[in-house]
Amino acid sequence: MGLSVMPVEVLKMYNAEMMGTNDGSWAESVDLTRLIAADNEMELIDDSIFPDVTADDLAAEEDGNGNIFGGLDTIDLHGNLLISLPVGLRQLRLLTSLNLTNNRLANNCFEVISQLTSLRDLKLANNLLYGPLDPSVSNLQNLEIFDIHGNNVSTLPTNFGNLERLRILNLAENSFELLPFGILSQMPLTELNLKKNKLAKTLIEDDVEALPKLQSIDISCNQITHIVAPGTTVSLPALYQLSASMNRLKALPDVSSWSSLLTLTADENSISEFPEGFFSLEKLRHVDFSANDIRIIPPEIARMDNLAMIRLSGNPLRDKKFISATTEELKDALAARLEPPPPYDDVTSTAHTIAAAIADDAKASESPTKEVAPEEGEHDSRSDMDDFATPPTSAPHSPARSRSHTLSSQTWPIKNGGLLDRSGTQSSSLHPVVCSKIAAATRVTEIQLHHNLFATFPESLTFFANTLTALSLAHNKLVGETYLPEELELPALRELNLMNNHITSLAPLTANLRSPQLEKVDVSLNRITALPTDLRVVFPQLSVMLIANNHLIELDPESIRGLQVVDANNNDIAHLNPKIGLLGGNGGLRQLDVSGNRFRVPRFSVLERGTDATLRWLRGRVPVAEMASWKEGQGEGGQGDFDDDVD
Known part of the structure; x- marks a missing residue:
């Protein structure tokens, strides 16, 4: 807002003449608990705003206005130009969170801060702190989070161990050459950031x-x-x-x-x-x-x-x-x-192995497997997959075959259950004549094309449109947003596996794939940066989205609304939107996996307790009005659902 001083309207909001404005009244007034004045241009805060007078002395003044900020538990002044702090801050006995990041405060700021003994969260990142950290910081014995990254601090005081409740310590981007791990090991630290310092040789000496x-x-x-x-x-x-x-x-x-x-x-x-x-x-x-x-x-x-x-x-x-x-x-x-390979001189063992292999081949030849004599290359199927989303790859790839082989000398086996397996065949297309003959001869419900050279969805899939329910194009050459350039109708498709390609967007799927019955999509191990918000509009039955190991920078609640299982592990999500918590409940999100991302809250201690705990934690950060609306939609009473975990 560019404010250089505290607005007069804020300082007079409890005056009698202000009580009748904006439909307010004295009876509706409550103590102020949070002061947010971030990203302004304040260099100084007048001492009159935070009077250095105890609450008892203020109460004794008959004509005084009292301390309107006396009930504060949170102050956020980050992104200002502060060079000092008003002494009266030390009178805020309820203050638990103080954010002074990105200001111009020097070491003398601890003269005031060290007297705020109720503090649990103190952020002083990107200021002008230098040299040894002031020993008076050890007075803050209730401190749980301490962030001084981006300064020029060189050492911790010897009494730093007095911070017996400290859980999160951020000392990144300072000038530390050595740290007292003998002291730190006695503290309940769960997170320690020492990035970009001058630490050398042995870290824990x-x-x-x-x-x-x-x-x-x-x-x-x-x-x-x-x-x-x-x-x-x-x-x-x-x-x-x-x-x-x-x-x-x-x-x-x-x-x-x-x-x-x-x-x-x-x-x-x-x-x-x-x-x-x-x-x-x-x-x-x-x-x-x-x-x-x-x-x-x-x-x-x-x-x-x-x-x-x-x-x-x-x-x-x-x-x-x-x-x-x-x-x-x-x-x-x-x-x-x-x-290890079998011993070369163990004739008996080798003979038994060969006999067993021959017996297995004989059984396989007697099994009710349909074979269609197509017009393209031969391949001996090696996929008996129960779940296409995790295709086996332990068997060696089939060697590349000469293009001179005639189509008439090859076969494409169709396995029980209607499985057409063309995986690991170095294929980049499906011959339409072959596909039309197979579709006419048998009912194909599943097609495995993983570990091949496909750059786009093969058009010949349309021959199986009315029966195909599962398709795998994992481990291929699908790149960017060009893998589905034209409309493709697969009305019976329920499961689609595109994992381990180079896909950057799902927009081609929502634009060109016509699969109203689609329930499960696996696009793990790609390069996707965002999920489209119209997934459930295009695919109304979609309930499972596996998008782990991609480059998602955010998880928009609208993009996963209606889904029951979402795996977004190991992405680049920097902030977890609290409104995702509202996607749980009756018929909503049942499984959410988001570990291995960049966000710091909720912390791993919450995530490891499972989806319900994570969603409760997120709901606890949603505005009360939206939370009440969600509860009403769930048919709940007035009992709270907020997670009280402190993280």
């Missing part, structure tokens, strides 16, 4: 055995060579995210005790091998070891079932083919190395 409550730590953009001294370890049982990019790390310690770890980012370091205990991390989903010195990839990675993405580009790998391989392809290749 003290004799620290564990940080039992730490859930997230960011030490990126420093000059750290070791997290702990070589040969030692530190227990981090609650840690779910470690960011250590752009350091000089030579190795990571034993991570066996980091059992909750979900995301490990350590790109642009000098790490030469996977840390000890890495393969025991059952919950690990996202790993970035790109631009390091790793040469050998252990095959045990294939056993890490929950690992959804691992980046190893920029390493001097012995197997160069792994540099550009996807995570799924990498795990498939490594899985083959876990199975």
